[in-house]
Amino acid sequence: MSDIQLNLIQGPERNQESKTKPRGNRGQRIRARRQEKSRLLTESVKQSQNDSEYSKVTEYKEQTGTQSNQVQAARKRKHGELSPFIKEGGKPSGQVISSLFRFNPEIPKVKSLKVDFVKEDVFSSEHFRDLPLHPYMVSNLEEKIGHKTMTAVQKQTIPYIMQGRDVLVKSQTGSGKTLAFAVPIVQALQSISPKIQRVHGPYAIVIVPTRELATQSFNTFQKLVNPFTWIVPGCLMGGEKRKAEKARLRKGINILVATPGRLLDHLQHTDSLSMSKVRWLVLDEADRLLELGYEKGVADIINYLNEATTQRQTIMLSATLTGGVERLAGITLDDPVHVDISQSDLPKQSPDTGSKGNLGSKENTESKDSTESKFTLPQNLKQHFVITPPKLRLVTLAAFITWHCKIKSSKCKMIVFMSTQDLVEFHYDLFQHFFGVSDDPDDEMDGNSINILFFKLHGDMQQKDRTKAFQEFSQTDNGVLFCTDVAARGLDLPSIQWIVQYTTPGGATDYIHRVGRTARAGKQGQSLLFLMPTESEYIPILNKDNISLNEMEMKEVLKNLKSTVLQMSLDHSTKRSIPHTVEETATYLQMCFENYIFQNKSFGESAKKAFQSFVRAYSTYPSSLKHIFHIKNIHLGHLAKSFALREAPTSITVSHHGDQIKKWKEKKKQKELSRRETSGKLSEFSSGLSSGNIHKQKYLKKVKKTKLKRQ
Numbered sequence: 001m002s003d004i005q006l007n008l009i010q011g012p013e014r015n016q017e018s019k020t021k022p023r024g025n026r027g028q029r030i031r032a033r034r035q036e037k038s039r040l041l042t043e044s045v046k047q048s049q050n051d052s053e054y055s056k057v058t059e060y061k062e063q064t065g066t067q068s069n070q071v072q073a074a075r076k077r078k079h080g081e082l083s084p085f086i087k088e089g090g091k092p093s094g095q096v097i098s099s100l101f102r103f104n105p106e107i108p109k110v111k112s113l114k115v116d117f118v119k120e121d122v123f124s125s126e127h128f129r130d131l132p133l134h135p136y137m138v139s140n141l142e143e144k145i146g147h148k149t150m151t152a153v154q155k156q157t158i159p160y161i162m163q164g165r166d167v168l169v170k171s172q173t174g175s176g177k178t179l180a181f182a183v184p185i186v187q188a189l190q191s192i193s194p195k196i197q198r199v200h201g202p203y204a205i206v207i208v209p210t211r212e213l214a215t216q217s218f219n220t221f222q223k224l225v226n227p228f229t230w231i232v233p234g235c236l237m238g239g240e241k242r243k244a245e246k247a248r249l250r251k252g253i254n255i256l257v258a259t260p261g262r263l264l265d266h267l268q269h270t271d272s273l274s275m276s277k278v279r280w281l282v283l284d285e286a287d288r289l290l291e292l293g294y295e296k297g298v299a300d301i302i303n304y305l306n307e308a309t310t311q312r313q314t315i316m317l318s319a320t321l322t323g324g325v326e327r328l329a330g331i332t333l334d335d336p337v338h339v340d341i342s343q344s345d346l347p348k349q350s351p352d353t354g355s356k357g358n359l360g361s362k363e364n365t366e367s368k369d370s371t372e373s374k375f376t377l378p379q380n381l382k383q384h385f386v387i388t389p390p391k392l393r394l395v396t397l398a399a400f401i402t403w404h405c406k407i408k409s410s411k412c413k414m415i416v417f418m419s420t421q422d423l424v425e426f427h428y429d430l431f432q433h434f435f436g437v438s439d440d441p442d443d444e445m446d447g448n449s450i451n452i453l454f455f456k457l458h459g460d461m462q463q464k465d466r467t468k469a470f471q472e473f474s475q476t477d478n479g480v481l482f483c484t485d486v487a488a489r490g491l492d493l494p495s496i497q498w499i500v501q502y503t504t505p506g507g508a509t510d511y512i513h514r515v516g517r518t519a520r521a522g523k524q525g526q527s528l529l530f531l532m533p534t535e536s537e538y539i540p541i542l543n544k545d546n547i548s549l550n551e552m553e554m555k556e557v558l559k560n561l562k563s564t565v566l567q568m569s570l571d572h573s574t575k576r577s578i579p580h581t582v583e584e585t586a587t588y589l590q591m592c593f594e595n596y597i598f599q600n601k602s603f604g605e606s607a608k609k610a611f612q613s614f615v616r617a618y619s620t621y622p623s624s625l626k627h628i629f630h631i632k633n634i635h636l637g638h639l640a641k642s643f644a645l646r647e648a649p650t651s652i653t654v655s656h657h658g659d660q661i662k663k664w665k666e667k668k669k670q671k672e673l674s675r676r677e678t679s680g681k682l683s684e685f686s687s688g689l690s691s692g693n694i695h696k697q698k699y700l701k702k703v704k705k706t707k708l709k710r711q
């Protein structure tokens with residue numbers, strides 16, 4: 001038997017995990033639960049101790065083994081025939097526990113570049129009452145909404161919109177762009193005489209990329225029209241009932257906030273929706289809306305508008321708006337003003353004044369000047385990065401979350417961004433199980449005292465669950481939200497202290513919007529970016545986009561784990577064998593995770609799915625970043641540890657994993673091409689409304705399912 005096989009898990013059979021809940025009175029139940037937990041935890045402690053022994057043995061073997069053995073093993077590993085921890089001759093199905101702290105790649109020294117700090121004031125000293133606004137508008141803003149002075153972007157933008165100008169607005173996240181367009185629109189609508197009626201239909205169309213942002217912007221309009229009861233705002237978005245929306249459209253909506261897919265479907269299928277009165281078109285998060293996948297739908301909406309009305313003012317906003325983005329959808333802007341708070345006090349005329357484009361035409365689908373202006377981040381945002389070897393990612397995340405949200409403070413609100421839905425599902429379930437608030441009252445008596453509130457949000461959730469998660473997380477003052485980039489844009493969730501990016505974003509733009517969920521409107525906030533050693537070159541790339549980060553050392557994060565482990569439910573018998581050093585504690589927690597995954601089949605499947613989705617997502621970084629983010633740079637066996645798997649799933653690690661990814665990418669490319677031919681819809685776009693073409697509907701559903709499940 002090989003040395004490594006000595007470490008095969010001797011634990012209970014899979015699927016036996018707490019399946020049979022003991023009957024009897026409360027006292028008996030608690031005792032039985034304690035015994036079961038004690039058994040599992042003791043097992044983890046034993047394994048964490050064995051693990052140190054094991055690592056010594058394997059290290060010795062690796063160092064002293066004959067060269068031919070080493071070369072042979074290395075060759076096999078290279079071709080994926082061997083798990084890095086199963087020696088030749090080992091049982092292929094064997095579950096091997098490898099050391100967390102041995103054979104890790106070195107943590108490189110990061111060479112940060114000097115960052116030019118661009119100052120951007122959030123607030124101005126001017127008051128809303130200094131503007132020619134209706135007195136009720138001013139009193140509503142001051143007394144009900146609670147804002148007396150304007151933010152800098154509001155001060156610069158509102159007068160231009162009130163003059164009827166087309167405007168392109170770029171200002172940092174959380175600087176108040178929503179009111180910058182909402183106030184002048186409501187002001188103009190209330191002043192129309194005779195009064196507008198709801199049956200007139202929409203005067204303003206506000207397009208946003210996600211459902212949560214649609215709800216949020218709609219709520220802002222609802223507050224603003226409070227004194228002007230005859231103005232009716234409304235919201236249309238994928239996931240909601242089509243019939244109910246049609247009924248509301250029939251009654252009349254004057255300010256229509258919508259996601260593009262659902263709006264387009266109503267334009268195509270709801271007769272009562274007329275665009276003839278539309279005077280304002282707002283594209284919030286415009287750069288996102290005009291990206292690949294969204295831009296076709298937006299161009300179609302603009303075509304509808306162009307046919308229905310000629311008198312239109314267009315307003316485009318984003319924290320990462322670059323000049324020329326309007327060309328992406330061939331939007332025609334008439335002598336637009338560029339408001340860029342970071343650059344100067346005086347807004348500029350657009351260099352491409354009055355440029356006309358062909359809607360959706362190929363020539364216009366590239367932004368030519370993405371580097372022409374610098375991005376600005378909130379001054380009160382402290383940004384950090386941590387470099388962890390792949391094996392230690394999961395325990396480092398657990399250490400970070402439990403320290404900040406339980407041990408250090410019980411009032412911490414955190415968002416953890418991940419690249420795919422499967423990653424979100426897996427981490428949510430795992431953390432909920434180990435550290436979440438239990439719905440079983442027995443747990444409180446049982447001493448299970450980590451009790452963090454966990455939430456999840458991604459594009460594949462049922463709309464009602466999505467709405468519930470969003471609302472509950474907005475209202476709570478402590479908790480952790482695991483999410484995809486569906487929550488990266490525009491959301492204004494109160495009192496977020498930490499933004500964690502557990503998977504690296506595809507570029508500076510995504511980075512800026514993710515971290516922009518904290519440090520909003522002058523408040524304090526912090527962010528942490530997880531990197532693997534092979535990814536450290538990403539820091540100077542972010543530096544070039546004015547993003548400045550400080551290193552947080554992994555061992556500093558991990559040293560807090562001991563308190564977490566102490567707080568986890570342990571009875572006296574296991575407490576005696578609680579690990580002490582950082583290495584022991586981290587290994588202990590990793591063993592708890594691994595045992596749980598190993599013993600619970602559905603969790604095991606979820607871990608594998610998450611692992612695979614991570615690997616696939618990893619192959620979709622833009623070509624400019626491929627030298628850093630290439631799956632070949634990562635040891636998949638080590639990476640599997642961060643999914644509490646004892647070896648990488650074979651479907652990925654078979655010798656041709658490179659070919660598999662290539663095939664998958666080709667398939668994805670083909671699907672993307674046919675999708676673009678049939679429709680411009682992507683996840684948030686997918687409204688499920690089209691009634692005419694069932695075949696297309698099914699096709700889109702399939703594409704939506706198979707595509708990376710990114711959002």
Ligand SMILES: Nc1ncnc2c1ncn2[C@@H]1O[C@H](COP(=O)(O)OP(=O)(O)OP(=O)(O)O)[C@@H](O)[C@H]1O
Binds near residue numbers: 174175178520
């Ligand atoms: N004049 C003001 N004074 C104080 N706070 C304000 C003012 N205007 C807006 N805010 C607050 O600032 C926060 C951010 O506003 P908003 O969501 O509009 O920012 P944003 O610039 O659109 O951000 P993002 O780029 O992330 O979408 C909100 O909580 C809002 O209530």
